[in-house]
Amino acid sequence: MNDKILNTLKELRAYALQRKAEVSISIHAEDSHLMRFANSAISLNTNEMLIRLEITAFEGRRRAGYEMITDLEDMAKLKQGVDHAVEMAHLAQPLTYEPSIPVYTTDFLDESGYDAALANLANAERLDFFNQVSKGLETNELKLSGIISNGTNTLAMINTRSEHWQYFLFTDCQVTSVLAHSTLKWEVSAEQSAQKKSELKPSAMHDRLEKLVDLYQKGKPEQLPLGNYDIVFGSAAIGAWLEYIVYIGLDGGEMKRGNTFLLEKDLGQKKFSSRFTLLDNPTRLETFPFRRDFTGIERKLFPIVENGVFKSFVWGQDDADEFAANPTGHTVMHLSLEVKTGQKPVNSLDELLAMPRDKDILYIPYIHYIGLVNPTEGILTGSSRFGALLLKKDGTVAIPYNVRVTESLLTLFGEGIEWLSSVSEPYNVSRSYGARNPTSIIVPRFMRVNNLEISHSNSSY
Amino acid sequence: MLDQIKQEIDRLKSRGATYADARWYPAEDSEQLVMVNGNLKANESSNQSGIGIRVLYKGAWGFSAASDVNNLPAIFDSAFDNAKIAAERVTFPVRLAEKEALQATFTSPSKEDPTKVPLSEKVAFLSDMDHKLDQPGVIQRYGILNFDKKKTIFVDSEGSQIEKNITEVFAFLQVSALDKAGVMQSRTFRLNRTGLTRGWESIDPVFFTQQCERIVSELNQLLVAGDCPKEIGSVILKPGQMYLQTHETIGHALELDRILGYELAFAGGSFVTLDDFGKLRYGSEKLTVRADATVPNSPGSFGFDDDGIPAQNNLLIDKGILVGAINGRQMVEEANAKARRPIFQGSSGANRATAFYRVPIERMTNIDIDAGHDGTLDDIVRNTENGIVLDGDRSWSIGSNREQFHFGTEMGWLVKDGKITDVVKNSTYQGDTLKFWNSLTAVGDESTWEVVYVSNCGKGQPNQVMQLGHGIPVCRFDNVRIGE
Numbered sequence: 001m002n003d004k005i006l007n008t009l010k011e012l013r014a015y016a017l018q019r020k021a022e023v024s025i026s027i028h029a030e031d032s033h034l035m036r037f038a039n040s041a042i043s044l045n046t047n048e049m050l051i052r053l054e055i056t057a058f059e060g061r062r063r064a065g066y067e068m069i070t071d072l073e074d075m076a077k078l079k080q081g082v083d084h085a086v087e088m089a090h091l092a093q094p095l096t097y098e099p100s101i102p103v104y105t106t107d108f109l110d111e112s113g114y115d116a117a118l119a120n121l122a123n124a125e126r127l128d129f130f131n132q133v134s135k136g137l138e139t140n141e142l143k144l145s146g147i148i149s150n151g152t153n154t155l156a157m158i159n160t161r162s163e164h165w166q167y168f169l170f171t172d173c174q175v176t177s178v179l180a181h182s183t184l185k186w187e188v189s190a191e192q193s194a195q196k197k198s199e200l201k202p203s204a205m206h207d208r209l210e211k212l213v214d215l216y217q218k219g220k221p222e223q224l225p226l227g228n229y230d231i232v233f234g235s236a237a238i239g240a241w242l243e244y245i246v247y248i249g250l251d252g253g254e255m256k257r258g259n260t261f262l263l264e265k266d267l268g269q270k271k272f273s274s275r276f277t278l279l280d281n282p283t284r285l286e287t288f289p290f291r292r293d294f295t296g297i298e299r300k301l302f303p304i305v306e307n308g309v310f311k312s313f314v315w316g317q318d319d320a321d322e323f324a325a326n327p328t329g330h331t332v333m334h335l336s337l338e339v340k341t342g343q344k345p346v347n348s349l350d351e352l353l354a355m356p357r358d359k360d361i362l363y364i365p366y367i368h369y370i371g372l373v374n375p376t377e378g379i380l381t382g383s384s385r386f387g388a389l390l391l392k393k394d395g396t397v398a399i400p401y402n403v404r405v406t407e408s409l410l411t412l413f414g415e416g417i418e419w420l421s422s423v424s425e426p427y428n429v430s431r432s433y434g435a436r437n438p439t440s441i442i443v444p445r446f447m448r449v450n451n452l453e454i455s456h457s458n459s460s461y
Numbered sequence: 462m463l464d465q466i467k468q469e470i471d472r473l474k475s476r477g478a479t480y481a482d483a484r485w486y487p488a489e490d491s492e493q494l495v496m497v498n499g500n501l502k503a504n505e506s507s508n509q510s511g512i513g514i515r516v517l518y519k520g521a522w523g524f525s526a527a528s529d530v531n532n533l534p535a536i537f538d539s540a541f542d543n544a545k546i547a548a549e550r551v552t553f554p555v556r557l558a559e560k561e562a563l564q565a566t567f568t569s570p571s572k573e574d575p576t577k578v579p580l581s582e583k584v585a586f587l588s589d590m591d592h593k594l595d596q597p598g599v600i601q602r603y604g605i606l607n608f609d610k611k612k613t614i615f616v617d618s619e620g621s622q623i624e625k626n627i628t629e630v631f632a633f634l635q636v637s638a639l640d641k642a643g644v645m646q647s648r649t650f651r652l653n654r655t656g657l658t659r660g661w662e663s664i665d666p667v668f669f670t671q672q673c674e675r676i677v678s679e680l681n682q683l684l685v686a687g688d689c690p691k692e693i694g695s696v697i698l699k700p701g702q703m704y705l706q707t708h709e710t711i712g713h714a715l716e717l718d719r720i721l722g723y724e725l726a727f728a729g730g731s732f733v734t735l736d737d738f739g740k741l742r743y744g745s746e747k748l749t750v751r752a753d754a755t756v757p758n759s760p761g762s763f764g765f766d767d768d769g770i771p772a773q774n775n776l777l778i779d780k781g782i783l784v785g786a787i788n789g790r791q792m793v794e795e796a797n798a799k800a801r802r803p804i805f806q807g808s809s810g811a812n813r814a815t816a817f818y819r820v821p822i823e824r825m826t827n828i829d830i831d832a833g834h835d836g837t838l839d840d841i842v843r844n845t846e847n848g849i850v851l852d853g854d855r856s857w858s859i860g861s862n863r864e865q866f867h868f869g870t871e872m873g874w875l876v877k878d879g880k881i882t883d884v885v886k887n888s889t890y891q892g893d894t895l896k897f898w899n900s901l902t903a904v905g906d907e908s909t910w911e912v913v914y915v916s917n918c919g920k921g922q923p924n925q926v927m928q929l930g931h932g933i934p935v936c937r938f939d940n941v942r943i944g945e
Contacts (some may be wrong), residue, residue, distance in 0.1 A: 018889045034923055035547075038723040042547035046524040046923065047539055050511070071529030082508070091580040093588060094503045131550075145726040147922050163516030178726045185732075185862065187725060194752075257497075257601055258639050278774060322500070341664040368729065371858030373869045374887060376645040381858045381867050385729075404867060404891075406945070432923040455945055456865060456891055461732075 001109060001167060002154055005029060009158040009165060009305025012055075015079050015094070016160050022058040022101060024159035026294075027051065027072075030436040031119070031150040032321045035126045037177075040134075040144045042318050045123065052435055055081055057089035063099050064088030097322050103293035104164035110291050115171030115196035119152045121173070126150075132202035133177045133190070137209055141184075146177035151193075151436050155333075157294060166296065171195060172288050172438030174428040177205050178386065179213055185461035186221070188212035189366065189386035191236060193428030193440045195285050211349050212387045219399035224390065225361070230450040231405070232352065232391075234365030238443040239427035241367065241380065241412050242337060245278070246314075248375040249409065250304060252328075253319025261378030261409065271310045271410060273417040277340035278305040280314065280330070281442070286426035287336035288438040289461070293317075294368055297329035299336075333435075338442040347445050351387075353397065361448070362400065363389040378409040381455070404456035411452070418448040432439045462487075462530075463614065463622075465510075469537040473516055478541060480517035480557060482617035484767060485530075486510055486817040489611035490576050496587040496604040499595070504584075513817040514540040520554025521547035526818035550769040553798075557790040558808045560770055562620035567764020570757065571628040571660035571772070575608040578661045584745045586664060593673040594636050597901050601637040601647075604663070606630075607916065613817075621769040629760055629928060630663045631916045634672060636680045646683040646886055648871055649675035649853055651702075654912035654930070657757050666883045679872055682884045689873050689888035691944035695848030695902075696890050697841055697937045702870050703830075704913035704931040705854045710894045711743075711750055712828040712931075713920075714863035715777055717788035717796055717805075719823075727922050729861035732894065733783065735800040741783040744898030747833055750778040752787055754810060754826035759912050759930030761827035763813070768821065770810035777828070783900075787811045787823050817927040822921050829932035833904025843879045849943055850874040850881065851888055867891040890943045897938055905935035 005027050016023040029051050036044040053068045066085035134144045150173040158165040173194040178189040190205040190212075194319045233241070248254070249262045254371040262271065263448065284290035291299050295317045303311045312328065316337065320327040346352050352363065368385035390398040408414075423452045426440040462485065469479045488510050496505035511528040514537050523544025527536050575583075587604045594602040610628040616622050632652035640646050650672040655663055698706055718724060719731045733741070752774035756762050765771055768790045777785040786805070788796070789812025793805040812821040835841055842850065853871030860866065873888035875880045912932045919926055 032923065036726070036922055038725065039548075039552055039721070042521060042550045043723055044522055044524060044820055044922075045543035046526075046820060048923070049527045049529065050818055051528050063504060065503070065505035067505065067507035067509075069507070069511060069528045071531060073529070073531055081508070087505065088504060088580060091584070092504045093584045095500050095502075097500075123543065127546055127549060143722060143725075145722065147726055149922070176726050177603070180722065180725045180730070182722065186731065187730075189726075189860075251871065258637065258645050259601075273565070318502075327734075353839040368861045369858050371867060371869070373856045373867075373889065374644060376639070376643060381856070383858065383860050383865070385861045394914040402865075404858075404860075404865070406867065426873040433919065433926055456867065458860065458865060459893075461862060 004072055005154060005156050006165065006167065007124045008078065008355035009156055009428045012082055013158050013160060014079060016082050018064055021082065022160050023082060023085060024056045024101060024157065026054045026155065028159035028435055029154040030151055032436050033054065034147055034149040037130060037144050037146045047232050048448065051096040053078060054080060055085040058099060058101055060087045061094035062089045062092040063095065064092050085134055091145045100317050100321050101161050102297065103161045104166060104296045105162065107164050107188050108166045108292050111196060113285050113288060116193065117170045117197035118150055118171040118173055121150050121197060129200060129202050130177070133205045135206060137179055137213060141182050142177060142179050142213065143182055146178065147175070149174045153436055153438065163197055166292060168290060170288050173200065174430050177209060179209050186216050187386050188216060189426065193286065193426040195288060208349060214398055215389060215397055221399040221401055223459050224400045224403055224454060226454055228451050228453050229361065229362045230448060231452050232361055232363045232446050232448045235425055235427045235443045236366040237328060237364050238339065238368055239429050239441045240382070242339065242441055242443065243315055243429050244370060244372065244380055245409055246335060248372065248378060250314050252313035252315040252325055253323065255313055259375055261376055266310050269310055270308045272305055272308040272413045273415050274308045275342055275417045275420055276305055276413045279303050279338050281338040282336045284336055284338060286440055286442060287440045289336040289439050290332040293329045293331040295327065295331050302328065308384055333437045334439040339444060340442045341422050341424045343422055344419035345422050347421050348422040352446060353391065357391060357393055359393050361391045363391055373406060379406065380409065381406040401460060403454045403458065403460035405452060406455045409453055412449060416449045416451050418450050420447050421445040463616065465533055466616055467686060469533055469617065473537055473541050474618050476541060478516050478518050480618050482515050482615065483512055484814065484817050485512045485614045491635055492576060492608040494583055494587055494606045496591050498602050499591050501584060511817045512536060513814065515820060516540040516544045518544035518556055519548035521553045522555060523547055524820045544819040553795055555791050558793050560790065560808065564622050565765060566624045568626045569628050570658040572658045573661040574610065575630055575661040576610050584665065589666065590634060590669055590673055593670055594634065594677060596677045598638055598684060599636045599677060600639065600655040603633065603635040605633040615767065615769055619770055621807065623765050623769055625764055628660055629660050631810050632664060632912065634676065636676050638680060638684055640684050640886065644887065648680045648683070650676050651914065653914055654758055659758050673884055683872060683886045686884040686886045689885040690694050693940055695845050695937055695939045696941045696943065697845060697848060697850040697876065697935060699850060699852035699935055700911040700913050700933055701852040702854055702868065703933045703936055704866065705829055706858055707830060707931050708915060709857060709859045709913060710863055710866055711839040712825045714894065715786045716823045717786040717792040720786065721792060728920050729863070731752060733864045733865040735796055735804065737783050738804045738864060739784060742899065743778050743783045743895065744781045745901040747783045747901050747904045748778055748781050749831040751776050751829050752785070752809060752811065752826050753829050756827045756829070756912060756930060756932060759827050760914055760928035761825065761930035766810040766812045767814050768812045770808045773810050775809045776814060787825055789821065789823055792823060813927060815927050819923060819925045820927070824880060824920065824927045825918065825929045827930040827932055832907045832910040832934045834906060836906055837908050838905060841881050841905060841935060841937050842876055842881060844903065845876045845937060846878060847869060848876045849888065850876060863894055865893050889945060891945065892941055897941065900938045900940055901936055902939050903937035909935035
């Protein structure tokens, strides 16, 4: 535990109490490292050490937030931040509801997600990882791209309602490797998510890339006719679709505002395939979980969809305050989503290729650039990318140019699900806009959905 | 501090760095106010300070940034160490295009500092707009004000020292309601360029009141409208959608780092190749596009980029032919060498970072389309047999090489035999980029040309959000797939 962070919080709390202010204060310290590859070289090697101090001030129904990206040495400046937040709250317009201020009843320290070996991953180790991933695969035409991004997050919080604090420390790593043909413009990829260094497996990434490169070099690219296809989505594609379920389906506040495709009347109803079970599972370290939310609620396994039946919305504290709902322990930076596996013993690319098939099947490992066509009907659109394959009925494999899928989430995870893999893996959906917020979704390695429409088909890459 | 930065740059040069620069942010102040249905849901401000160091060593970049600047030598050393390991895997050693070392300042045009306006006045404005939006038919009301004021100082090992003081104002109003089918319909107003300055004076209550009335009226039209038909026809894009079409299928496609494969792991590539410059017919002869960072008053006008290159106005597409790209010092050198011909005459000054803790990359400035000679919006409608006028971006999804796209818009007006007939909802269109731009058959005159701001353009790893602008007229495209 970083005493400097905790002591700073305590001193700022004491200062706020002294001036009779109601505040909650958090410090987010991130130590981020990212090595980026392009054209088979390291195109960027970067690290950032950032400290964010966030102060929320309350005055009855008035509320204000002030964030400083700063250092912790200048206490006078930090106290000015408290003053500024308090002043803003005083000038704010009252909310129509009373915002809750959390009361922590005990100190809470969670460092279970921290791995010193990953936190201290050296530049040379990052380079060595990628050298192993790409060994023997790069040519004059096949160029390596990708990233290895690892970091350490420290998040600590306290408020004026009690002297207790919460402190989270965890490590994360996201790896993406791409081999792209410089003139033909096709791309294949492999990805990994890790919470500890021992989970990094360069050989697995190498083997996947090698297999896909072989298929792409031998296969003939073709433009698929428009129409309906049975599609096997890879873990990246499943994860990408699922991210949107959170945004436009599960959030209680957004439901109340009319922005979701799932409604209050859908609770307890069968809305998805019987094969689809989705939970928020903060016991899985691979999801970089918060085991308490930021209001102090203990986070437990939380069913969202069970065998197709919609079980619950998730409620953060502020929306729960506004709509008089019960908070569900979801005042966190990210959920810990897990899709339960199925029974199908198809858990690798080799097993997928070897699977007997009575018709052509389209394999889409990755969805690029999803757009929200119609949130209240759950309709999304996105294009295939990175190693799609057409597994033909006759046992051969063709290379499809990219295609576009425009469907509702109710269809993508609906009755058309034919099977889910029996093994799951974490798929890292982290973005690094703003504060570091590592996020992974645990998904089956493959999911077959029948009869989905291809609404656009490229004539080239 | 400045002296210490210069000493550190000199120290790295003496250790073997071929180039080094520092972007020091003494202070960046931001403010966001979000009012939802009368509730001030976000009343937030921020202050950030820190430094980002970029070092070139044996043809490879290293970068390091920190908010704690008390140990400056350690940050410079970290950047240098990052460059040294990167130098172990170099395929095309980084070279930087020549530039003039400048001692300069830039201050964006702003009359009234928005961060100095009392909070109570800003909240009162949002509250007033919220009351005006609270009309029959409306169930959700959003009002957002964003202000940003930053001072940055750029110093490099070539003798440049540039100070920038930039103020930005972004504003957003939206009304929404469920139609009879239970589908959420929305109309949105975003503050675009209304004058030659962009301080608090941009927030003109009279103008905003007019926009409130317009979006409420249009929302109520949408609530009783039919669905957009599925057909092949003409699409006439108003600036509220035309900006995004330009942004996604010209702007991003012509970023030189994408073209050279530097974004393949994430944002994607481009269908454009180096061979295409000077030859590719990107669009019809009516299409002339420029990257113009000299437009008065736009987030895409910033004085000097983060390589220290002055703002420029460069042609990208000349009467339909591809002639230029969005680029910085590194990429033009690499592109010219790989093409074995001088495609680019130096940097066009488009290398920018979103914050001190991010590295500069090729970003759009103001990617503008020249106004045409096909008259007003009414004239274009009058000369259209069968089509749809579209406005207000609602969804967007683009192919990974920017080769195809699918857009949804908030509002559609059907056009039959030169007249607007019906309002339609749930409008979409899609197409292939080159085919689409080559089907450009009408470009509106100056009366239709507007500068539209973009506050949330994402790119890069680590990810960066950038602000920019698009000056665009109303345009018509024929034989487009609509309504799917």
